[in-house]
Amino acid sequence: MAHIFAVFLAITTFSSGIIWCINRIKSLQYRYRKNKEGQCKGMEISVEKGQGGLIESIASIFPVLLLVFIVRSFIFEPFHIPSGSMIPTLLIGDFILVEKYAYGLRNPITNTVFIKTGNPKRGDIVVFQYPKNPRQDYIKRIIGLPGDRVDYNPIKKTLSIISSCVNKKDCDGLIKVTYSNDKENNRILSKFSTNVLDNTFDQLLSNDLYLEGLHITIRSETIDNMSHRILLSNWEKSHLRSIPQRREEVPLSWFVPEKMYFVMGDNRDNSSDSRIWGFVSEDHLIGKAIVIWMSIDKQIGQWPTGLTFRRIGMIQ
Known part of the structure; x- marks a missing residue:
């Protein structure tokens, strides 16, 4: 059971990491485009509509999964x-x-x-x-x-x-x-x-x-x-x-x-x-x-x- 969970945790962490990276890149591209258009003058810009929901939720748990993966795999x-x-x-x-x-x-x-x-x-x-x-x-x-x-x-x-x-x-x-x-x-x-x-x-x-x-x-x-x-x-x-x-x-x-x-x-x-x-x-x-x-x-x-x-x- 422990080995199955280790594989599951690794796959889940890797998959959520990819989604987090893609979501992060899209967010940065959006901010860059708005700044370039002059529509973002020192103000915080929210992520584009349509990027929320399931994808956003999966991306948000990646840091937690990564921490659990590192601790469980290499420390305790x-x-x-x-x-x-x-x-x-x-x-x-x-x-x-x-x-x-x-x-x-x-x-x-x-x-x-x-x-x-x-x-x-x-x-x-x-x-x-x-x-x-x-x-x-x-x-x-x-x-x-x-x-x-x-x-x-x-x-x-x-x-x-x-x-x-x-x-x-x-x-x-x-x-x-x-x-x-x-x-x-x-x-x-x-x-x-x-x-x-x-x-x-x-x-x-x-x-x-x-x-x-x-x-x-x-x-x-x-x-x-x-x-x-x-x-x-x-x-x-x-x-x-x-x-x-x-x-x-x-x-x-x-x-x-x-x-x-x-x-x-x-x-x-x-x-x-x-x-x-x-x-x-x-x-x-x-x-x-x-x-x-x-x-x-x-x-x-x-x-x-x-x-x-x-x-x-x-x-x-």
Whole structure:
């Protein structure tokens, strides 16, 4: 939908710009002719009759459309959060602003970079085009940079990152990753129980949304001195078929290629991310999420019930 709107906005802005230019030229020609005839002596001359109506209205909105086009295409773009893959950092119903120029100025239609302005860092929350379907936008946190080796322990649910890997063998530079402050949080479980099992990285023995034996834990994760919170869903063994039994299907170690990034959702057990479908190309990056500007109290498939002002602020 965002891509369709971008194309529509570009076409509308371009079309109204042409009409504005034609209308402006005609107006100047009219004024010049009247001045030359001596009928305009320092007085304001109105536009010729017959130039009003629809054409005049379209021309008048061009400056507004141009401003919206520039801001949305190159500076900031609003997005909304439709799923729970970034809980607890971002909740369903959050509206965020994405800094479009964080990593480069891009063609708003093709997303091609024409001026590079920076590089993504570990811990950045980025909006990008889903590799399997570029027309669909995803939002995740960058975990691995080009050249990194990323290891994920599905039992302890911890990360290990080694930078500067060459030919998938020689690596140096262990990135410090620490964890602390595990807290069970039943409020999140009760609020998001309708979708807490969607897209789980672990494999449940049953497809039922029966949540007995499920414990929700919030943990603080620090990667290279940058801290954020992650959400863990811990099932009792009787409810779970463990990932190590499916090791041949789910790789637990990844080498990040050049110009690629490894991303994960903060809702570690309820996120479709690089562990499932691979890396994100830098050509697919859209921008960096920086602020929540509005938040509505909402769950998937339900109508909003109100605004949540306490969530407005910068994103960590």
